[in-house]
Amino acid sequence: MRHYAIGDVHGHLDKLQSAMALIARDRDRVDDPKAPVVQIGDLVDRGPDSKGVIEFMIEGVIRGEPWVTLLGNHDRQFLWWLEDPERRDPVLKTEYTWLHERIGGLTTLASYGVDITAPISEMHRQARSLVPDDHIDFLNAMPNRYTRDRLFFAHAGIRPSVPLDQQTEDDLIWIRGEFHNHPDPHDALIIHGHTPVKAATHYGNRINIDSGAAWGHDLSAVVIEERKAWLLTVSGRVPLPHQDPHFSLI
Template sequence: MQTYAIGDIHGQYDLMLRAFEMIEKDRARDGAADSPVVVLGDLCDRGPKSAQVIAHLYEAQSRGENIVVIKGNHDRMFSTFLDDPWKRDPRLRPEYTWLHPRLGGPQTLASYGIREPGNRPVEQVHTEALCAVPPEHRIWARELPTSYTRDDAVFVHAGIRPGIPLEAQQEDDLVWIRGEFLTDTRDHGALIVHGHTALDESTHYGNRLNLDSSAGYGGPLSTAVIEGRKAWLLTPEGRQPLEPVLLEPMVR
């Protein structure tokens, strides 16, 4: 079996469309029209077109396309703000809110047509956001799954807590974890396909595959096809093998 996966999009709608185009070309070559596409979360924030990304994926799923969208920490912060603008994500550093420029919340709200979302009273911005974000998109984003398992791969946004059975993993870890997961070299019982930790390029570490190639910081958006525990990066020229390496990731 093969599964396609797309790394952290972060509002880069045009890059996402090109990723789906490469998937369709690969499907046409290999005849795998029924293979699912897993989007690894962080649909929104930092990039200019988060609203378009969310609408596209919502509508594609509504049409019955075989797309699985995983919840990322930025997607959770977006949903949390819409539900309660004063509620803080428990894993967010205390000096930040979702509306801090470093996190990219203002860019997401601006993509919905909200004027100067980072420079006006929070109550006003929240009221306008509830009018601007379609209710069905709001519900959809809130209810996104945090993991997806297929064949020898488990797809999550950030990673897993090592040593804990996959069925006992907690959402906070699945959408936020870094250090304990990134430095663990043991076999997790499956290839963990994830994003969240931005690298210069997608990297296969043997026990995990990181597909966050920094689209949220102006880098490319990575798209891969996974068969068992092997993976290939999709490029305009075709597949490029992602061979396991033993290097430590460069964490942004």
């Protein structure tokens, strides 16, 4: 089976539209309109148009596009803040909140028209009025994993010592070091984002497709056929660079 995947979008609607266009071009070339497209999570924060990104994904689902959008840690923080601005993600570093400039929640609120200079209580009141219910429903419905044909997609990765069907959401959307540094094969090829790298890279047992769109770099769109993967570019497919899985990222 053929699968397409898109890295962390982080509020960059223009980059998301460009990635989808590359996928559409490759689909036409191979005549495969039904291959799933998995967006790896983190639709929101840091970039200028989180609202537009969510709206774009909703419109695609309504049209019947075979799109799967996974839950990322930023998406969950947005949802939790809407429920209760005092609620903290237990995995987030203690010096940060969702509204911290490094996290990017303020840019998400601004995309909905919230006055981000107001007190938090007023920002929350405005957000509850301005964020459409269908956006909240869409975020709440996002799965934290997608698996098919010995491929396992998750925003951040998996905990190596735990069976795939027993992974916790905290690990699926937050894990880094233990997963990155694990050199041995998993029960499936893991496709993830969450930790930016210079370019989407195949590590043998996992593929990292977060190429740092949040920080001004390209948004990666890839195609995966069995265990082979290519980056989609305006010039066509380019094989992903390979990295020895024994290399320590962290």
